Amino acid sequence: MNLRVLRTELRRSVAPWAGAVVLVPALAFLYLLDAAWWRDTTAWTAQWTPMAMWTRSLLFYLWPLVVGLGALQGLRDHRSKMYELLTSTPRPARHRAAVLTGITALTLTTAFALLVLVGAVQVWGNTAYTHAGWLPISLVGALFLVAGATLGMGAGRALPSALTPPALAMTAFVFTVLMHASLGRTETLTSSGIPLTEPNQVSLLSPTVEEVRDALLTLSASVHLGQTVWLLGMAATGFVLLIASTRAARLIALAPLLAGGVAALLVLPSDPARMYVVDKAAAEPVCDGPVCVTTTQRARLDGLVGPGKEALRLLHTALGNRAPVSVRENATVLPWGSTPRWSRDSVLFEFDDAMISGVKGKELTRALIAQAMVPMCVPTGWNGTAADPSAQSVAVAWVTGDLEPLAGTGYSAAEQSAAARPVWQDLKALPQDEQLARISAMRTAALSCEGDPLAALKGGASR
Amino acid sequence: MRWLTLYARSRRIPASLAAVAVSAVTVAVLVRDGGGGGGGGPIEPGPSVLVLAAGAMAFSVGLSGQDAALDRTAAIRWVPRRAAHVLVAGAVVAAMLLAVRTVGENMATAAFVARDSAGLMGLVALGAALAGGQYAWTLPFAWLSFAFFAPPPTSTPMEVATWMLLPPGTAAGTWTALVLTVVGTAAYAVAGPRR
Numbered sequence: 200m201n202l203r204v205l206r207t208e209l210r211r212s213v214a215p216w217a218g219a220v221v222l223v224p225a226l227a228f229l230y231l232l233d234a235a236w237w238r239d240t241t242a243w244t245a246q247w248t249p250m251a252m253w254t255r256s257l258l259f260y261l262w263p264l265v266v267g268l269g270a271l272q273g274l275r276d277h278r279s280k281m282y283e284l285l286t287s288t289p290r291p292a293r294h295r296a297a298v299l300t301g302i303t304a305l306t307l308t309t310a311f312a313l314l315v316l317v318g319a320v321q322v323w324g325n326t327a328y329t330h331a332g333w334l335p336i337s338l339v340g341a342l343f344l345v346a347g348a349t350l351g352m353g354a355g356r357a358l359p360s361a362l363t364p365p366a367l368a369m370t371a372f373v374f375t376v377l378m379h380a381s382l383g384r385t386e387t388l389t390s391s392g393i394p395l396t397e398p399n400q401v402s403l404l405s406p407t408v409e410e411v412r413d414a415l416l417t418l419s420a421s422v423h424l425g426q427t428v429w430l431l432g433m434a435a436t437g438f439v440l441l442i443a444s445t446r447a448a449r450l451i452a453l454a455p456l457l458a459g460g461v462a463a464l465l466v467l468p469s470d471p472a473r474m475y476v477v478d479k480a481a482a483e484p485v486c487d488g489p490v491c492v493t494t495t496q497r498a499r500l501d502g503l504v505g506p507g508k509e510a511l512r513l514l515h516t517a518l519g520n521r522a523p524v525s526v527r528e529n530a531t532v533l534p535w536g537s538t539p540r541w542s543r544d545s546v547l548f549e550f551d552d553a554m555i556s557g558v559k560g561k562e563l564t565r566a567l568i569a570q571a572m573v574p575m576c577v578p579t580g581w582n583g584t585a586a587d588p589s590a591q592s593v594a595v596a597w598v599t600g601d602l603e604p605l606a607g608t609g610y611s612a613a614e615q616s617a618a619a620r621p622v623w624q625d626l627k628a629l630p631q632d633e634q635l636a637r638i639s640a641m642r643t644a645a646l647s648c649e650g651d652p653l654a655a656l657k658g659g660a661s662r
Numbered sequence: 663m664r665w666l667t668l669y670a671r672s673r674r675i676p677a678s679l680a681a682v683a684v685s686a687v688t689v690a691v692l693v694r695d696g697g698g699g700g701g702g703g704p705i706e707p708g709p710s711v712l713v714l715a716a717g718a719m720a721f722s723v724g725l726s727g728q729d730a731a732l733d734r735t736a737a738i739r740w741v742p743r744r745a746a747h748v749l750v751a752g753a754v755v756a757a758m759l760l761a762v763r764t765v766g767e768n769m770a771t772a773a774f775v776a777r778d779s780a781g782l783m784g785l786v787a788l789g790a791a792l793a794g795g796q797y798a799w800t801l802p803f804a805w806l807s808f809a810f811f812a813p814p815p816t817s818t819p820m821e822v823a824t825w826m827l828l829p830p831g832t833a834a835g836t837w838t839a840l841v842l843t844v845v846g847t848a849a850y851a852v853a854g855p856r857r
Contacts, residue, residue, distance in 0.1 A: 224804065234813040260807030267803065271796070361723035362677055365799035369685065369716045372807060376708065377692065 208302045212275070217268045217348060218306035225257045225314050239551040240414045244321035246495055248478060249411045251333035254315055255340040258406035259375050262347050265307065267368025269348035272303065273355020273441065274363065292442040299352065300438060304345040311341045327498035332478055335423045336408075342427065343406040346434040347371070350456075353440025357449050378405035393536045393578065397471040400464060404429055409475065413532045414495055417478040425467035432459015472534065482530040489525040496528060496550055506563035510546065513564070514571055517598040521639070523571050533579045541646045546571040553607035562606055569595050569605055573641065576648035590641065590653040592619035593626060597638060622656060673724035673747070682758050685716035690762040693769065707827045708810070710759060710770035711778060715806045715826075717755030718782040719799040724751075725787065726795030726855035733854075745851040752783030752843075773830035781826065781839030784846030791849040794856040 209215060229236060229243065236243040236253045243253035276285065286292070315337050323329075355363050377383065383402025388394055398409055403422055435455035443449045468474050484491040485500060490507035492500045507526035514522040525545040533539065541547060546567055548555050554566045572594035592615050596602040602623050604612035626634055637656055644650035670676070693709045725747070727733045733740075756779035763769045770778075782802050789801035809824040821834035828835035 224808075228808070228811070232812060257811075259811050260804075263807065264800075264803065267800070360677065361674060361796060362681055362720060364796075365716075365719035365722065365803070366681060368799070368803055369712075369719060372803070373689070373712060376712070376810065380708070381692075 204298055205302055208298050209306075212299060212302060213268050213272045214303045214306040217265055217272075217303060218310035220264055220268060221261050221307060221310040221344065222313055225254070225261060226317065228257065229253070235410065239556070240496070241411045241551070243318055244325055246326050246328070246414045247319075247322055247330060247333040248336070248417050248481070249414050250318040250322050251315070251336035251340075252408050252411045252417075254311075254318055255336055256407050256410070257314075258340055258343055259379070260372070262343055262406040263368045263371035263375060265344050266347040266351040266371040267364045269303065269351025269437075270355035270364035270367045271351075272299070272348075273352035273357075274359055274361070276356070277359035286444070292444070296438060296441040300345075300349050300441070303348050303352070307344040307348055308341045311337070311344055326495065328481065328495045330480060332417060332480065335420075336418055339423055339426050339430070340406065342430045342434075346430040346437065347406070349434045349437030349441070351437070353437035353452070357440045357443070357452075375405050375407055378402045379407060395536050397535070398474060399471075400467050400469040403467045403474065404460065404463065412535075415477050415482050415493065415530060416475045416532055417481075419468060419473055419476045421466055421468050422474055425463040425465075428466060429459045429463035432456050432462070435459070477530070477532050484527065484530065490527075491525065492528040493530050499550065502559065503563070506560060507546075507567060510564045510567035510571065513568060513598050514546075518638075526567060536578045538576060538578060538648045539574070541574045541648070543642075543646055547574070553609070554605060556607070558606050565595050565599065565603070565605060566607070568598050572598065572638075573645040573652050576645070589615070589618040589622055590645070590656055592616075593623045593656060594638065594641065596623055597626065597634070622653070626656065672727050675724055678720040678724055678751075679754070681720035682717040682755060685720070686713045686758045686762045689713045689716075690769065707770060707774065707829070710775065711806065711809075711826050713759050713762070714755055714775065714778045714782055715802055717758060718752070718779070718786045718802055721751040721755065721783070722786040722790060722798035722802075723795055725790035725798055725850065730855060740854060741851045744854060745847050748783055748787045748847045748850055752779045755779045755783065771830055777830060777836055777839045778826050780843040782842075784839075784843035786846070787850035788842070788846035790855045791846070791853045792856060798855075 235241070236249075240246065241249045243250045285295070351364075351367055354367055378401065383398060383405060384396040385399045386394060386396050403425060408418065432455040436452050436459075439452035439455070440449060443452050481493060481495045483494045485494055485497040487500055487504045488508065489511055490500070490504045492503065503526070511522070511524065511526060521543075523542070523544055523546050527545045527547055529547040529549050531540070548567065548570050550556055552570075554569065555563070558566055569591040573591045591608070592602060592605055595605065596619070602616065602619060604610075604615040608615065610618075626637065629637070637658055640655040641652045644655045645652040689709050689712055756775050759769070759775050759779070760772065785802045785805065786798050789798035793800070806826065809827050812820070812824050815821040815824050815828070818834055821828060821832065822838045825835040825838035830836075
């Protein structure tokens with residue numbers, strides 16, 4: 200197989216188009232829309248794993264399109280009306296098919312690699328944590344494109360009708376949509392009784408991935424393995440269809456696809472907690488004294504150490520030996536909709552928290568104190584900041600000595616002080632040990648996510 | 663009548679009709695079984711748009727004939743015929759969805775169906791005028807996948823971009839569909855399929 204054949208094929212096939220269709224709309228999509236892939240620590244330019252996940256999730260529409268383009272390519276011989284002539288040459292059909300699939304695989308992989316490269320260049324500048332754990336996600340993504348295009352080519356050869364490409368693309372699209380919507384999900388109830396859906400085993404046959412919700416989450420090895428098996432079956436079916444000339448051979452060609460699907464379903468994990476797993480190396484803490492962050496965020500440790508130590512010192516002065524002794528980035532990823540678990544011994548925070556992310560220095564100290572005293576009990580995955588800023592403001596004021604509004608709570612300074620001032624003045628008027636008792640009651644309510652911290656602060660339901 | 667039969671056959675109308683019917687029934691059955699959260703909830707536009715887009719894509723392959731050069735030798739007025747072809751195809755797609763609504767009850771309203779089928783068919787016609795009947799489906803398909811994947815619209819440009827999923831009666835959606843219908847049909851009627 201010499202280079203000239205490849206070059207001719209590159210000029211005459213839809214392969215370059217397929218490459219362009221993968222790269223250009225995908226980049227336009229990522230850059231033109233201001234959506235979740237630009238936000239927080241899970242932005243596609245912030246960390247390696249989210250970058251791989253976001254580019255992979257674009258296969259939602261890239262994959263059906265590539266399948267359709269493959270089918271268009273598969274129709275080419277039929278349209279040229281010279282297939283009989285080609286079969287009369289001594290060159291085996293598999294050589295021609297190999298050149299065609301090879302060049303398609305090459306352009307598709309190059310296009311997807313360029314897409315990943317655009318992300319990688321930016322991630323390189325944004326994070327201090329470089330690892331190779333994200334590579335399988337992208338490699339399986341590229342394999343999905345190649346296998347999809349090969350299957351499309353085979354189907355186009357086997358069913359030479361002008362309707363095949365649109366029908367196949369639409370089928371593939373409906374498949375990804377259904378895997379993402381109803382067929383690929385099971386409905387469950389969270390521990391707090393909120394109905395929600397989680398991905399099931401079948402959804403992993405689809406090229407796309409769940410929305411990235413935590414930079415520490417990655418796909419488990421068994422997912423990669425199962426998907427690879429499924430894709431090899433798909434590619435084999437496509438290739439055999441491309442060279443099969445009898446009806447019986449075409450029927451037999453479907454066997455690898457079915458076998459791959461069955462084998463994949465045996466390998467793929469059925470429990471959502473084993474599909475998206477916490478990347479242990481990424482979650483490993485990096486510490487400077489009592490202040491720890493996960494490895495992914497180690498570039499931000501320096502800015503955090505000073506305010507973190509200061510917050511711990513102030514908390515110790517105010518609470519004595521009941522004060523937390525460390526500041527740690529929260530590295531546990533809870534399932535959607537579960538109640539967060541807070542700790543009495545350490546201040547758990549997240550960089551995606553609006554109170555923490557946008558502030559520095561003294562403001563950061565105050566935000567950490569607020570997090571230590573009254574952490575918020577919003578179920579995981581629900582958007583929301585302080586439902587009531589007053590408990591946090593008063594708690595911080597009690598530790599630092601002056602009442603000032605907090606940044607990033609979603610409430611204006613005036614609203615905060617209007618709500619917090621009466622509570623703060625009532626609290627200040629009390630004797631010292633009564634103040635401490637109320638603060639303890641409030642902390643207990645907040646840390647256990649049971650009861651209303653503000654009511655406890657006012658001395659109401661302080662049980 | 664004889665002309666119409668021959669024309670329909672050369673434009674692969676029977677195969678397209680079969681594809682439209684199959685896709686409509688499939689999605690309707692899936693909607694009923696896979697049920698988007700049970701009855702009583704808001705109507706999800708997704709399944710209906712999928713049926714309409716599949717219908718428009720199925721008819722797109724018939725927008726160019728077997729031989730463009732041969733078509734051009736026919737001394738007939740192509741412009742009204744091509745326009746009628748697009749509009750009738752759109753009407754058939756809409757009618758098909760309205761018919762299967764009886765199976766999958768949780769599907770879109772008539773206003774929604776009218777707007778989307780018209781807009782999508784216009785888009786297909788535009789695709790045929792720009793790239794030929796073989797490739798005409800790529801245009802509505804790309805737009806459909808964009809609309810599905812894009813976040814919910816907040817600004818007018820985004821509303822225009824996701825017009826096919828907007829609830830009926832939204833000004834941006836109606837106008838985009840109307841413009842697409844007029845421009846697509848006119849372009850195809852005047853210029854014909856490419857090549």
